[in-house]
Amino acid sequence: NNAVFRRENKKIEEEGKKPSQAEPILLGISKAALASESFISAASFQETTRILTDAAAVGKTDYLKGLKENVIIGHLVPAGSGFVSRNFKLNEIEEEVE
Incomplete structure (x- = not known):
């Protein structure tokens, strides 16, 4: 980024x-999708097993900041009127994790 x-x-x-x-x-479309900050988003595109295994092995956390990963998980997407309050919650969660 x-x-x-x-x-x-x-x-x-x-x-x-x-x-x-x-x-x-x-990057081409395949490499661009795999280079995503979100491992859930990347795993939905290609090489799912490898991406999820690598993420689990190193204990990655996906903060669900993008549209795609939120749709996959079944959450509201970070857009529209719910976007601002959702960002405040994400910042609080990130601070707790750190």
């Missing part, structure tokens, strides 16, 4: 360290 990259680089620069450098990569 470009925004996360820039935010982390800004923190590093503020500490007086050398920031990371990167260039965007254009």
